[in-house]
Amino acid sequence: xxxLEVFNPNRVLxxxxxxxxxxxxxxxxxxxxxxxxxxxxxxxxxxxxEREVHSTTGVGNGIAIPHGKSTTVKEPAIAFxxxxxxxxxxxxxxxxxxxxxxxxxxxxxxxxxxxxLLSEIAVKLMEDDxxxxxxxxxxxxxVVKLLS
Amino acid sequence: MKRKIIAVTACATGxxxxxxxxxxxxxxxxxxxxxxxxxxxxxxxxxxxLTEKDCQIAEVVIFAVDTKVRNEERFSxxxxxxxxxxxxxxxxxxxxxxxxxLVDND
Numbered sequence: 001x002x003x004l005e006v007f008n009p010n011r012v013l014x015x016x017x018x019x020x021x022x023x024x025x026x027x028x029x030x031x032x033x034x035x036x037x038x039x040x041x042x043x044x045x046x047x048x049x050e051r052e053v054h055s056t057t058g059v060g061n062g063i064a065i066p067h068g069k070s071t072t073v074k075e076p077a078i079a080f081x082x083x084x085x086x087x088x089x090x091x092x093x094x095x096x097x098x099x100x101x102x103x104x105x106x107x108x109x110x111x112x113x114x115x116x117l118l119s120e121i122a123v124k125l126m127e128d129d130x131x132x133x134x135x136x137x138x139x140x141x142x143v144v145k146l147l148s
Numbered sequence: 149m150k151r152k153i154i155a156v157t158a159c160a161t162g163x164x165x166x167x168x169x170x171x172x173x174x175x176x177x178x179x180x181x182x183x184x185x186x187x188x189x190x191x192x193x194x195x196x197x198l199t200e201k202d203c204q205i206a207e208v209v210i211f212a213v214d215t216k217v218r219n220e221e222r223f224s225x226x227x228x229x230x231x232x233x234x235x236x237x238x239x240x241x242x243x244x245x246x247x248x249x250l251v252d253n254d
Contacts (some may be wrong), residue, residue: 055232059165059168059234063163065168069159069161092238103193105161115163115192118163119162119190121162122163122165122168123170126168126171126237145196
């Protein structure tokens with residue numbers, strides 16, 4: 001199960017209480033820091049916010065895939081949050097977001113297999129059935145299984 | 149005759165949008181019964197590369213890109229619709245119809 005190399009139940013937050021996009025990003029960054037994926041939360045958050053300035057990562061259907069590429073990222077990884085209340089994300093379909101899949105991408109080119117895993121997970125989020133299952137998921141293992 | 153479309157997708161980071169845009173185009177083309185081949189120019193390199201033959205057969209080319217297209221000269225004699233990488237993720241149907249309109253209105 002290769003996905004477990006970038007994603008695991010410790011990196012899933014359900015019923016997250018957050019009032020804004022930036023708060024969600026900060027909370028997930030703290031999570032990646034505690035998981036030892038990133039070594040500096042501030043630098044990572046800055047790279048994620050820079051990416052949002054370039055163009056929104058709210059891809060529609062209530063999903064956002066914020067991502068930061070930074071030297072502070074030690075290995076490709078994913079953190080997942082399902083929010084109690086949707087937040088504004090300037091999404092492509094103008095709808096607020098309640099499922100956030102945050103990607104951490106190292107600055108170097110190493111670990112291309114793991115990078116491909118991140119891409120595969122992003123593509124899965126295009127499937128309406130999967131999104132619906134994620135909406136209904138009530139435990140962290142279920143979420144990991146759905147994205148594997 | 150089935151409509152024949154080729155596309156290149158690419159985004160700044162080359163991890164997420166590149167592949168989501170490709171998926172959106174393929175899904176929509178399949179729904180419409182069109183033939184499509186999408187080359188992704190991502191962080192891990194070029195995948196599903198468009199060959200000379202692909203370029204010959206295709207009626208129209210879609211660039212869904214936020215970066216420069218690698219080896220753009222392959223498409224020099226083709227009609228190209230260029231849109232941001234987010235466009236097909238937002239509305240793939242619109243992008244494909246606009247591309248086909250380029251050749252249909254000729």
